[in-house]
Amino acid sequence: MWSGLFTHLTESWNNFKGLDPNYTTWMDIMEKHGYRTQKFGKLDYTSGHHSVSNRVEAWTRDVAFLLRQEGRPVVNLIPKKTKIRVMEEDWENTDRAVNWLRKEGINYSQPFVLYLGLNLPHPYPSPSSGENFGSSTFHTSPYWLKKVSYDAIKVPKWSPLSEMHPIDYYSSYTKNCTGKFSEKEIKNIRAFYYAMCAETDAMLGEIILALRQLDLLQKTIVIYTSDHGELAMEHRQFYKMSMYEASAHVPLLIMGPGIKANIQVSNVVSLVDIYPTMLDIAGIPLPQNLSGYSLLPLSSEMFKNEHKLKNLHPAWILSEFHGCNVNASTYMLRTNQWKYIAYSDGASILPQLFDLSSDPDELTNIATEFPEITYSLDQKLRSIINYPKVSASVHQYNKEQFIKWKQSVGQNYSTVIANLRWHRDWLKEPRKYESAIDQWLKTRTNANKF
Numbered sequence: 001m002w003s004g005l006f007t008h009l010t011e012s013w014n015n016f017k018g019l020d021p022n023y024t025t026w027m028d029i030m031e032k033h034g035y036r037t038q039k040f041g042k043l044d045y046t047s048g049h050h051s052v053s054n055r056v057e058a059w060t061r062d063v064a065f066l067l068r069q070e071g072r073p074v075v076n077l078i079p080k081k082t083k084i085r086v087m088e089e090d091w092e093n094t095d096r097a098v099n100w101l102r103k104e105g106i107n108y109s110q111p112f113v114l115y116l117g118l119n120l121p122h123p124y125p126s127p128s129s130g131e132n133f134g135s136s137t138f139h140t141s142p143y144w145l146k147k148v149s150y151d152a153i154k155v156p157k158w159s160p161l162s163e164m165h166p167i168d169y170y171s172s173y174t175k176n177c178t179g180k181f182s183e184k185e186i187k188n189i190r191a192f193y194y195a196m197c198a199e200t201d202a203m204l205g206e207i208i209l210a211l212r213q214l215d216l217l218q219k220t221i222v223i224y225t226s227d228h229g230e231l232a233m234e235h236r237q238f239y240k241m242s243m244y245e246a247s248a249h250v251p252l253l254i255m256g257p258g259i260k261a262n263i264q265v266s267n268v269v270s271l272v273d274i275y276p277t278m279l280d281i282a283g284i285p286l287p288q289n290l291s292g293y294s295l296l297p298l299s300s301e302m303f304k305n306e307h308k309l310k311n312l313h314p315a316w317i318l319s320e321f322h323g324c325n326v327n328a329s330t331y332m333l334r335t336n337q338w339k340y341i342a343y344s345d346g347a348s349i350l351p352q353l354f355d356l357s358s359d360p361d362e363l364t365n366i367a368t369e370f371p372e373i374t375y376s377l378d379q380k381l382r383s384i385i386n387y388p389k390v391s392a393s394v395h396q397y398n399k400e401q402f403i404k405w406k407q408s409v410g411q412n413y414s415t416v417i418a419n420l421r422w423h424r425d426w427l428k429e430p431r432k433y434e435s436a437i438d439q440w441l442k443t444r445t446n447a448n449k450f
Contacts, residue, residue: 004275
């Protein structure tokens with residue numbers, strides 16, 4: 001979203017390895033063209049963020065062990081029935097954004113760009129999981145929960161553990177979701193997630209209300225989106241790090257002058273399209289090297305004629321993931337009907353193919369049943385990205401980074417690695433897991449073998 005480039009082009013391999021702090025974003029370009037810019041809230045797209053656990057788990061995903069890295073997903077209800085501001089940090093940042101509009105934005109003679117990053121509806125930290133806990137708690141109050149139609153919540157179908165795709169099994173296990181869950185537990189997790197979404201929506205409402213009260217709404221374009229979704233126990237997982245729809249398919253709402261109201265665009269688009277869209281809104285010429293496309297031709301009749309013959313969005317999007325909770329680099333090519341998911345070098349792990357028109361829940365992998373479609377989509381994917389080569393580069397990066405980190409902790413290595421988020425499993429057989437890492441470090445990785 002911030003670079004306008006696919007992940008492999010910026011080499012932002014995981015939550016720790018993001019963009020360089022001096023990277024030129026769309027906001028930087030807009031500022032150079034006379035826009036006043038302001039950011040509030042969550043901004044973790046540059047390198048260096050997230051815990052040691054998070055980065056070590058990503059670096060060691062190729063190691064031949066299986067360890068629970070997250071707390072078991074749970075719900076937590078605040079006793080106070082009338083509590084509205086559950087996620088206080090997000091509300092504080094929302095207040096700061098509203099105050100900025102009232103005191104600063106309204107007084108500018110030049111246009112402005114305001115960015116507000118929220119944590120919600122991300123699950124909350126789970127300190128009950130012990131030291132170096134993750135975020136597996138779905139947390140809300142009765143005020144928000146009563147807005148959810150509990151009876152309408154569907155319990156997702158699960159494949160038996162023995163029939164899961166090997167990557168899905170690894171993800172489910174590391175996310176601590178392979179144990180038994182009652183139907184009530186699953187429905188509660190989903191209900192609490194929806195309640196957290198409702199609270200998020202209310203924050204957006206505060207921004208829109210402020211714009212309306214300041215007579216800015218009719219001349220301001222508002223974009224609402226998310227960096228990932230939430231599985232909420234679909235495919236026996238919570239959280240993200242997956243190419244399934246609940247994780248990879250995010251909201252994208254645009255409103256404002258020149259944007260057609262009450263229109264739902266069915267075309268597949270991507271977060272890399274935000275960069276060129278923002279520049280297009282400002283009338284700034286687009287750099288030639290961007291991976292994304294402006295969305296104005298899809299969202300505004302006013303722009304359709306201007307863009308008729310150039311820069312039309314292709315009928316596919318690419319997504320890739322190289323971080324923790326998944327033990328292979330993952331690549332998704334998505335069209336309106338098909339979703340093709342390839343892994344690693346494209347040969348060592350079976351791909352997945354879903355027909356979303358007949359199987360919207362993505363329960364039946366038909367890659368072997370339809371070899372022509374699988375081959376065609378794989379060839380298309382390879383024309384966009386040399387994914388075996390990218391996977392090899394990530395393998396090499398992971399090993400190099402782990403070695404540097406191991407050297408940095410020195411004699412404390414055994415203690416430190418044993419007490420990361422996987423400590424509950426690691427401490428049962430520490431020598432076994434250290435040995436597995438030693439074996440991995442001995443195997444040669446060649447980033448140029450493809």
